[in-house]
Amino acid sequence: MDEMVEFLHQGMLSLIKRWGTKWSIWPTHLVTACCGVELAHAFASGYDGERLGVLNFGMARQTNCIVVEGAITRKMARILKITYEQMPDPKFVIVMGVCGIKGGLFWNGYHMVKPYEVVPVKYFAPGCPPTPESLLRCFRALQDEITTGVGKNTISFQSSKPSGEVKKRKRPKRVPPSPKYIAKNPSVIVDVERVEKWEDGEEIRREIEEILGDLAESVKITGKNRISVRIGVENFFDAGLRLKESGFDHVKSVNIVDVPHEGKFIVEYVVSSYLNERYVSLLLTLISEIDRVDAHFPSMIEVWQSADYLERELHDLFGVWFDGNPGMGRNFLIAPDTPKNPLRKDFKIPQDVYVGGV
Amino acid sequence: MAESALFVLVEKILETLTSNMVSIPLIDPLIKMLMKIPAVNVIVAFVLWxxxxxxxxxxxxxxxxxVLLFMIYFERKITARVQWRVGPKEVSRRTGGVIxxxxxxxxxxxxxVIVHRDAHGFYFLQFPLISFLPVLLPLLFIPAGSVWGIRSVYAIPIALALISLIPVFIIGMGWASNNKxxxxxxxxxAFMYFAYEIPLLIAFLAMILLYQTADPFEIVERQSIPGILLNPLAFLAIFISILIATxxxxxDIPEADQEVxxxxxxEYSGIVFGLVMSLxxxxxxxxxxxxxxxxxxxxxxxxxxLLGDLAPVLWIFIKAVIFMCVVALARSIYARYRLDQTLKMSWSVLITLSFASLLLSAGWLAWLGL
Incomplete structure (x- = not known):
């Protein structure tokens, strides 16, 4: 019996306390994922949780139960804790969905937190997402626990052996060994030439070559409407200016490929055009390689404003320092307590690491 | 000597109380039996005074x-029925969850009960308690047949004046909460207060003008046909004003739970929230x-x-509950107005409606030559 239920069992008025609390569980819901849809369903006309006196509520101060719906990230964990501490005692927590148990779909992610490490959880409703019945079953189980003081599993699976003809036992299949964490010597080639996919592109390829002149190390067709250009880091900014002048007016995405065994990052800017009709359907990838230890790269925000947030995000995830971007040195999307550079390939997740062995 | 003086005092009090007791023929034998027991008879006489x-x-x-317990249940149940749900039920299956x-x-x-650090603790806890003053005082002036608290010719204006104090306490609670x-x-x-109070008062004034008195006894006496047929415009204005006022x-713009x-x-929690939500x-x-x-x-x-004096009390009580049920139905069938829409409506349509009701009353008086 935990302290919340114990409080309800104490004193002369315990009967009234238990009765009142049992029939008046008002859950506030912390929607972080798709389980919120099923929660809405559980209180709509089909299942109607209000039959049980369970009234769905939006505020924390006036309620006594909290339904955590889905994955809790490091950022949301803080909010969960604040919400829980705002509620008046006695209070209970129900966790919906398999994400709240061990991470579910996001298992072993660098940003995942298990709700039961943050707040004392009473019941779990497993499923992805769980059905409304299973959520309502949690409420019933909570009501039973309030009356009896004993928490129980509401479901147990029978195990039985198949009878009849006994098959000849095969040798159990061995699970193939998981891929190694860092392959010995993979060749990471991001611009494989595939001229045959876009035979008419030769003309456009030559135009790009003319625009860039001697700044480009190579200009290759890598697919239909795809052209990759290799540029040295020192020429990158000038090349950006030239492309901007000739109509490439925005950055679609910025990527970084981590190649730890060669000690380098491959930085890719995918640029395209809205205004120049000739280049509207073209995706031009600018590729450059930088050192992995002293990872500095010229920021392109003076050329393309749309690169700003992408660069900041990559600074969060890889720790590449984009010189000239004002957002460097602080976190943009990830929570303050998330470990640094989580997408680098040599990043070690603090606990529960058994992907890839070692 | 002292004992006999006390005895005489108790006798006097008992005499005063028994002279003005509620008479209910149904439980008369029980009352008579209780009145014979000393000490108990004073309590019984006091309660039935x-x-x-x-x-x-x-x-x-x-x-x-x-009424509070029933209305909250009824509101939830009727909303549930409108939405094709069952509503509260399992708490008492036989009676459909009425408790x-x-x-x-x-x-x-x-x-x-949480009093958070930013709150002005004294006022934060004091306002919910004091706000019962403007709730209970008007009751004294609203009579029910032969049972009344204070009889006055100005009963209805006094009751209205006291009721209009309630928003002051609500604003005080918001201030003491110190929360955005x-x-x-x-x-x-505060916006809504000014928007509904004027039409409400004018519409009440129209009815007082129609009956030519503010004394509830006279008003009820003069209603050979119900007042709603005499001045439906005033009823409409008062009905809408009541929706806004409560x-x-x-x-429900001040306390829209999805917005604010x-x-x-x-910031209220526990039983104090129960008190303020019942306002x-x-x-x-x-x-x-x-x-x-x-x-x-x-x-x-x-x-x-059989019920004697209790019958008129029951009638007014039942009528009021039915009226409240009609008001509660509005909750389940309407969507929420915006603040500016409500203000626009009350300062234009509603106030015009109340003035029209005033004209209608004056028209009745002119026609009847009173």
């Missing part, structure tokens, strides 16, 4: 509590009693000889 019976039992505090609000109240009673949602809610409440759903998280009440319902009860007196013949109804 008409002013105390009026304030404490019906239509006073006990009636108010019953659901009681369970909620019990839960609130035993929950922690509470602040927004308080400002909204934050019923088309106008209960506005002024956002609008109490206000609704008072305004319903007044409307019943003005429009539906007050405590007039078939005589029940």
């Amino acid at each position: 008409k002013p105390i019976f009026h304030v404490l039992i019906l239509p006073g505090l006990l009636g108010l509590t019953l 659901q609000a009681l369970a909620d109240g019990m839960r609130y009673l035993f929950q922690e 949602f509470a602040f927004i809610g308080s400002v909204r409440e 934050s019923r759903l088309p106008f 998280a209960f506005g002024p009440y956002v 609008p319902y109490e206000k609704l009860y008072l305004l319903s009693l007044l409307s019943v007196i003005l429009f539906f013949g007050g405590w007039k109804g078939p005589e029940i000889p």
